Amino acid sequence: MLMLSLRNTLEQISDTIGAIKVLQNSGAIDLxxxxxVVEAVKLGKSIGPIATVVGHVARESPNQAAIVDEAGMLTFAEFDARANAIANQLHADGLREGDVVGIIARDHRGLLTVIAGTGRAGLRLAMMNTGFGKPQFNEVAKREGIKAMFYDEEFSDLVADFPAQKRYLTWVDSTGKPPTGVRVLEEIVTSGDPSAPPLPAEFAGFVILTSGTTGLPKGARRSKISPFASALILDRIPLPQHKAAVVVSPIFHSTGWAMWGVLTALGNTAVVTRRFDPEKTLQAIVDNQAEVLVAVPTMLYRILALGDAVISKYDTSSLKTVVVAGSALPPALCNRWQDTFGDTLYNLYGSTEVAVATVATPHDLRLSPGSIGKAPISSYLRLYDDNDKQVTAKNVAGRLFVRNGAPFEGYTDGRSKQVIDGYMSTGDMALVDEHDLWHIAGRDDDMIVSGGENLYPQEVENLLAAHVEVADVAVIGVDDEEFGKRLRAFIVPVEGASPTEDDLRAHVKANLARYKVPRDIVFVNDLPRNPTGKLVRRELPAGPLA
Structure with missing residues (x-):
């Protein structure tokens, strides 16, 4: 026990030194x-990381563009003043330190300034999923104890049960007047008090919801942010300073939030849009000479689907770093993207619970397409079998557990994840290949047993995604009288293509074992995906086919 404690202490010291070097080399801190640096760490414990870095950049580079959205541009000085005005208004409206407020909004200045403003007010912010229906929304709002709600006008029906005096409009589409008693954020930030509010006693934290692909999203609470958490990203992903980044990954979710936060800390301009459009994304890269794109894999598919004739109209040579996360990155997509846009792709693997676990660099993805790469500084991975015994052999799948410098504090409903020897379960199956690169084999609860053989649908999905006539694909297990379970594939064909069931089965049979060939192949127009691009498998028909 003494030796284990000593080893952990030495590891923490080594991680701290390594993280400091990463932050120094990236420009995130100046030793x-x-x-x-000490003042920033202290302030972060009071108002949180976002509010802290916005204030810092506002002092250092007040005229630097902070946000570009459909309403125009905001400088860091304007961003800072608006965050103060929001905090002061919330205090004036009777909200107190530790209270929970919610927001359901697209990516725009309203969402970003509310994130900073609630930190300065000492309020906990719960970021709601823009794909919610009303029952989900109301259940999560009740569970989280939300006292006031910020919302875009398009979500008016969802927030109708909140009293008008507890509602704040973050984006207005119509020309009509808002409901009586509802405050409009733009009026608050332009006519409110922009002076700094009193510092809260401590950072109230925030709640990011899980993807909810298997049921009602859980709330992941974070109130203690390690000042070195940014090193998990910066260790393997090169990010610029005082440049532009197009962020199309939803910021209400963990990947978009984390990447935007680190980019902001480096003084970059966040170019955001309320809805993703593939060609407008290319135009935004050109217009802002963006060096960074943050997206989810399905967005890369849609950009590539524009075709070479459209893509070639846009000079995207400024683009140096493309970060994707949020769902599986098929090997075929890795190759297609880098063949078209150069070796720019970084595949970030993590979750709402474990934060950043690994990053695959462009070199990793050329060497082993689809890989999630290697662990950055202060992140450690292990595999365990069903009996909680560690798996160390190469190319043998096990349950993936992670331990890193951004610890999870548990769900807001009191539950947590399984932990073994300080490592937390991700819910994924993974393996390490011959290049020492990590790969996700699938969700541990997606595995099916067919005729005594263990099958992971993601392996078959990746293979089918490489077929030239397949635009998107999902594979699930369905009941089978003879084998117990069998595979069913849902195929979205490439526009203008007409793949046949026999062609696709032959493609799988030529590359994988016979028992991995889907018995059912169903052609569909699209697949059910949530706003972060993750496949919602429960919405795929698993019953008898007509």
């Missing part, structure tokens, strides 16, 4: 200004 030549130690007082400034």
């Amino acid at each position: 030549k200004k130690p007082k400034q």
